[in-house]
Amino acid sequence: MPTALVTGATGFIGGHLVKALSSCGWDVHATIRDNTPPAVTAHRLDGTQACLNDILATVRPDVVFHLASLFLADHRADQVEPLAAANIVFPMQLVEAMVQADCHKLVNTGTAWQFDSQGAVAPVNLYAATKQAFEAILPYYRDARGLSTISLRLFDTYGPSDPRRKLIRILLDAATIGERLDMSPGEQIVDLTHIDDVVSAFLGAGQRLLDSNEPLDEEFFVSGERQSVKALVEIVGEALRKPISVHFGGRPYRPREVMLPVEPGQRIMPGWQRRRSLVEALPAMVSL
Incomplete structure (x- = not known):
């Protein structure tokens, strides 16, 4: 052992x-x-x-x-x-x-x-x-x-029972309670x-x-799945069948906002690959 x-x-x-x-x-x-x-x-x-x-x-x-x-x-x-x-x-x-x-x-x-x-x-x-x-x-x-x-x-x-107030959690909560979010223009790419x-x-x-x-x-x-923040909002809304009210551009980008993360290329550990899908995982997270 x-x-x-x-x-x-x-x-x-x-x-x-x-x-x-x-x-x-x-x-x-x-x-x-x-x-x-x-x-x-x-x-x-x-x-x-x-x-x-x-x-x-x-x-x-x-x-x-x-x-x-x-x-x-x-x-x-x-x-x-x-x-x-x-x-x-x-x-x-x-x-x-x-x-x-x-x-x-x-x-x-x-x-x-x-x-x-x-x-x-x-x-x-x-x-x-x-x-x-x-x-x-x-x-x-x-x-x-x-x-x-x-x-x-x-x-x-991201994942179930995540106590951190990260983007996925914020979007899930907004979809659940019908909250309107002020967000950046949403063109930045996120890797989840x-x-x-x-x-x-x-x-x-x-x-x-x-x-x-x-x-x-x-x-x-x-590295997981990549999409823009705008696309992510749509993915979350569609997966939960609850559209999210978002005002894109209601907030500025953060200072030194990462618009395009580094590309992993071949620098992925041999034998490892992403197996969990964001769309499959989201419904189980909505009530958590």
Whole structure:
């Protein structure tokens, strides 16, 4: 039975991942900061390197799945330090504790917002920049300490019981209560992946690390279905048979709006493919 340590296990994606790992026979452990432990063996963090060292030395996971982060679409000056602490300092402490405990397999979580539409590194916001900054540190641990890594770059994600106020949830709620929405002109393209497919990618990455006899240095996109926001509004309305009242242009685009996400091209993990359809998934989400 392989052992997993998951950071960010109380989040939407992390919560689904720990359930899937347990179902697949993994012995699952999680790091937590609050009083809401996941349904796995939980280890409380206190923010120190010594605490992480103790956790890794105790658990000795075969694979660490790092999903914990602080996401801010835009930031204030007083949020710079929390962003750096969550997205750079903590994962640095994590990999240091890993190599100290002779644990060398890491699935890291990145974002498509680290890149422009042509695939060049060009972080959209400070959140994406901190993600990129941490990944710039990983080559040292790979070369000097034998760390084996797979970074999964996520686009937008959705699924049932999602507490986040993301676009799909906003549209579902508007369709249900008949709310009129002021939205941007809606020409931007969004890439949406169902949570089941996202979890499948993490499981595949973990198994890929377990199966490899050599250290890996791999990066893959987890890409779903693409359409404009305008088209998405129509898709949601048609799937639920409840047209959504939208005033396109009622709000401006956000600063540095991503109009065209990076194209994954061939940078998709071997053996993984999208299986869940947005149209099929939407009806089951409307009452959740």
